[in-house]
Amino acid sequence: MADKDETDTVHHHDNQDNPIGHSTHDADVMSETRLGDYWRANLRLLGWLLSVWFIFSFGLGIVFADTLDSFTILGFPMGFWFAQQGGIYVFVILIFVYVVRMRNIDKAFGVSDEDSGTGDAL
Amino acid sequence: MSVQALTYVFVGLTFSLYIVIAIWARARSTTDFYVAGGGVNPVINGMATAADWMSAASFISMAGIIAFMGRDGSVYLLGWTGGYVLLALLLAPYLRKFGQFTVPDFVGERYYSKAARVVAVICLIFISFTYIAGQMRGVGIVFSRFLEVDISVGVLIGMGIVFIYAVLGGMKGITYTQAAQYCVLIFAYMVPAIFISILVSGSPIPQLGFGGTMADGSERAVLETLDGVLMELGFGAYTAGNKSTIDVFAITAALMIGTAGLPHVIVRFFTVPKVSDARRSAGWALVFIAILYTTAPAVAVFARLNFVESINEQTYAETPAWFRNWEDIGLTAWRDKNEDGRLQYRAGAAFAGTPAFTGTRSDTGERLLSNGVTSNANEVYVDRDIIVLANPEIAGLPNWVIALVAAGGLAAALSTAAGLLLVISAAVSHDLLKKTFSPNLSEKQELLYARIAIAVSLGLAGLFGIYPPAFVAQVVAFAFGLAAASLFPAILMGVFSKRMNKEGAIAGMLTGLALTFSYIVYFKFVSPNLNTAEYWLLGISPEGIGFIGALLNFAVAALVASYTAAPPDSVQALVDDIRLPISAGVAHHH
Numbered sequence: 001m002a003d004k005d006e007t008d009t010v011h012h013h014d015n016q017d018n019p020i021g022h023s024t025h026d027a028d029v030m031s032e033t034r035l036g037d038y039w040r041a042n043l044r045l046l047g048w049l050l051s052v053w054f055i056f057s058f059g060l061g062i063v064f065a066d067t068l069d070s071f072t073i074l075g076f077p078m079g080f081w082f083a084q085q086g087g088i089y090v091f092v093i094l095i096f097v098y099v100v101r102m103r104n105i106d107k108a109f110g111v112s113d114e115d116s117g118t119g120d121a122l
Numbered sequence: 123m124s125v126q127a128l129t130y131v132f133v134g135l136t137f138s139l140y141i142v143i144a145i146w147a148r149a150r151s152t153t154d155f156y157v158a159g160g161g162v163n164p165v166i167n168g169m170a171t172a173a174d175w176m177s178a179a180s181f182i183s184m185a186g187i188i189a190f191m192g193r194d195g196s197v198y199l200l201g202w203t204g205g206y207v208l209l210a211l212l213l214a215p216y217l218r219k220f221g222q223f224t225v226p227d228f229v230g231e232r233y234y235s236k237a238a239r240v241v242a243v244i245c246l247i248f249i250s251f252t253y254i255a256g257q258m259r260g261v262g263i264v265f266s267r268f269l270e271v272d273i274s275v276g277v278l279i280g281m282g283i284v285f286i287y288a289v290l291g292g293m294k295g296i297t298y299t300q301a302a303q304y305c306v307l308i309f310a311y312m313v314p315a316i317f318i319s320i321l322v323s324g325s326p327i328p329q330l331g332f333g334g335t336m337a338d339g340s341e342r343a344v345l346e347t348l349d350g351v352l353m354e355l356g357f358g359a360y361t362a363g364n365k366s367t368i369d370v371f372a373i374t375a376a377l378m379i380g381t382a383g384l385p386h387v388i389v390r391f392f393t394v395p396k397v398s399d400a401r402r403s404a405g406w407a408l409v410f411i412a413i414l415y416t417t418a419p420a421v422a423v424f425a426r427l428n429f430v431e432s433i434n435e436q437t438y439a440e441t442p443a444w445f446r447n448w449e450d451i452g453l454t455a456w457r458d459k460n461e462d463g464r465l466q467y468r469a470g471a472a473f474a475g476t477p478a479f480t481g482t483r484s485d486t487g488e489r490l491l492s493n494g495v496t497s498n499a500n501e502v503y504v505d506r507d508i509i510v511l512a513n514p515e516i517a518g519l520p521n522w523v524i525a526l527v528a529a530g531g532l533a534a535a536l537s538t539a540a541g542l543l544l545v546i547s548a549a550v551s552h553d554l555l556k557k558t559f560s561p562n563l564s565e566k567q568e569l570l571y572a573r574i575a576i577a578v579s580l581g582l583a584g585l586f587g588i589y590p591p592a593f594v595a596q597v598v599a600f601a602f603g604l605a606a607a608s609l610f611p612a613i614l615m616g617v618f619s620k621r622m623n624k625e626g627a628i629a630g631m632l633t634g635l636a637l638t639f640s641y642i643v644y645f646k647f648v649s650p651n652l653n654t655a656e657y658w659l660l661g662i663s664p665e666g667i668g669f670i671g672a673l674l675n676f677a678v679a680a681l682v683a684s685y686t687a688a689p690p691d692s693v694q695a696l697v698d699d700i701r702l703p704i705s706a707g708v709a710h711h712h
Contacts, residue, residue, distance in 0.1 A: 075333035
């Protein structure tokens with residue numbers, strides 16, 4: 001597994017010198033580099049969102065819940081509120097943040113499926 | 123009008139609506155049948171996903187379970203919603219891009235292996251049947267209590283309705299009926315919740331009401347009042363938990379991962395037109411689910427308060443009618459242990475097991491029991507499942523609200539049952555017949571087999587409903603544990619690791635399954651008397667073992683894959699392709 005990843009990275013460094021020429025080269029074919037960049041942007045976003053997901057559910061609602069209970073929020077002990085209310089609200093928000101941010105990433109890399117007219121423009 | 127007459131009206135109206143929709147949305151091709159033609163609006167799909175997901179367990183049982191578990195009930199609230207974040211971010215868009223019919227389809231193609239596909243089919247069938255048994259029990263309870271028909275007649279009526287729209291309409295019929303069922307069930311859930319919230323806390327928003335103060339003029343916080351009442355009766359405080367932190371952590375994780383791995387939920391994202399729609403649809407699904415899931419803990423608090431206040435220290439003759447009605451079908455019972463003629467509701471089980479009625483009544487009127495008594499002071503038996511259904515009666519709400527809740531409970535049970543039947547039939551007709559054993563099947567034949575498979579599984583599900591196996595409650599942990607330990611890791615690695623090969627995936631699935639399966643069987647069936655924290659692995663209960671199973675799956679798969687050959691180029695190209703929302707070819711340098 002490790003071997004393959006290393007060769008991948010080497011490729012990317014090679015191509016970094018001329019990033020633009022590659023992607024305009026052929027409209028419906030994406031270079032491996034561009035795909036790699038797109039995928040890393042996606043993974044970076046997932047990393048952020050899943051950290052927030054973890055902190056608000058497992059962190060505040062479970063692991064640190066007892067400590068948080070000495071504070072109140074909307075009349076609730078705070079740990080209890082995160083476990084039975086707040087965590088769920090955070091989940092909903094996270095998915096919509098993901099939808100919007102992914103839409104932007106898709107557009108930036110010209111792989112958006114939202115308007116078929118502009119989708120393969122870049 | 124009487125509750126019964128109103129219930130007939132509400133149930134009759136909603137059932138007619140489902141049938142009209144089914145006829146309108148008939149399936150004409152396998153694409154219609156398996157994935158609703160792939161043309162469902164993402165918001166409608168979100169609604170259908172919510173109804174698909176929110177089963178009799180969510181609608182009927184969950185608030186009751188939380189009412190009696192208190193803080194520990196959080197595992198269900200976080201576990202059954204947090205899984206949607208995993209689903210939306212890690213699975214749904216890629217599976218939509220993959221664009222086939224079933225979950226085993228993905229596993230089979232990605233791991234270029236019929237064996238992997240068959241392992242996935244077996245997991246899927248096991249998970250889905252476990253789930254269906256619970257739905258049919260829910261249908262039976264609603265019918266026998268509110269329409270006063272035999273449970274078996276109730277189950278048969280329910281089966282008839284599902285048969286019409288699932289067999290006729292396939293996924294297309296199911297999707298649009300599920301959207302309608304969502305509207306029915308959420309209305310039926312919210313109306314009594316709002317009424318009760320106003321009654322207890324004075325706030326029309328249940329989510330805020332249970333953090334507010336009592337409306338009885340005492341100015342005490344609702345939660346504080348409940349903690350006080352329960353502690354006086356020998357229970358632990360409602361806002362304090364009994365489970366260890368590590369167990370709560372593991373159960374929540376197992377439920378989250380399991381939710382994201384449930385085939386009948388995943389397959390809903392195959393029905394939207396585009397990848398971006400699959401992402402949005404998951405968001406909408408969680409919005410619709412969150413409305414019920416943030417209300418449930420409020421209902422739980424109000425119901426527990428009402429319940430204690432309306433029965434504790436009453437004589438049998440003074441108990442509200444609902445207590446006696448539910449006693450008639452065996453879901454509540456009273457044993458006057460201290461012979462003072464009053465119901466004492468305290469901590470602990472009133473007697474061993476479920477009520478065994480002798481068939482006669484005492485002078486005061488309660489049904490006599492033959493169960494051996496326990497030494498504690500509690501005299502009241504109550505099945506947790508009645509809390510949501512009895513709540514409108516407990517709170518003294520008008521008859522139409524009670525009838526509405528009955529229709530909502532049926533909508534929840536039927537929508538989930540239909541979704542489950544569909545994935546089972548698709549697994550049999552598509553994955554086993556078409557893709558594994560007889561590839562020459564024409565589309566028409568495949569469709570016929572799919573319909574036959576639905577009818578047969580419906581028959582089996584009905585049998586579960588009429589003769590509920592005693593182990594239903596114990597095996598629910600199975601459905602989530604197995605989904606978490608088998609399907610979720612296999613799909614996730616299929617998308618996020620190009621290097622994951624069939625040897626790794628199969629070894630991972632089988633190890634995850636073996637650990638989870640044997641752990642649950644050991645503690646639930648072989649040695650239930652050892653099912654306590656001191657004997658558990660790392661203090662994790664059978665409900666949470668799916669989390670460890672999933673971790674083990676990942677570890678074993680990575681290890682095995684690193685010693686075996688990389689997947690063929692065509693499969694690596696497939697992974698490249700599903701990572702992109704549009705089908706841009708990828709130029710390889712070699």
